Amino acid sequence: MCCRISYVSIWHPPDALDESFRMSARTARDSLHEFCIVVMSLYGPRYLRRPTTCDIQQLYAHHGNVHGLPGMLGSLDCMHWRWNACPNAYQGQYTKGNYHYPIVVLEAVASQDLWIWHAFFGSASSLNDVNILHNSPIFNKVYDGTAPDSSFVLRGTEYKFGYYLVDGIYPDLSxxxxxxxxxxxxxxAKFKRV
Incomplete structure (x- = not known):
């Protein structure tokens, strides 16, 4: 029941539950809030955090052994979700040309064991991957010099930072x-399959 409540509360107005579950809008919001607190307390320390130097080495080892891609941190991409309950006042800000309805965009990096170590929801009017990347905090620790060591050696050449697999819209960066x-x-063809 909690999963259904959280799903319905996110995509529909809070009072959508009053008929089927006989819950008020406030009870639905409070239930969703409690659900989020429990998820963060249970899974936060392991799955909802940035990687340490040790974690980065484990990611490198996994991607190197399984995919043959040493130095890969993960895949970075944006997901576009339809926002059915978008208020009328915001619909123009959250609608873009190739979508004829409001969307919410999530930029994320997750590992093979579902460890989400980067998640950023794009703000209004930043509805493509590049605009979201410019507002995203994914490289903030690299810029301010506090990022964990992510250097690696490949064929005798040392690289200072790991890399992400991305699609063609992202800028040409190392x-x-x-x-x-x-x-x-x-x-x-093999690289594309991987």
């Missing part, structure tokens, strides 16, 4: 590796 366009080269 921390982003994009997939290649269509090619008959078997090595490129």
């Amino acid at each position: 921390v982003f590796v994009k997939s290649f366009s269509c090619s008959d080269d078997p090595q490129i």
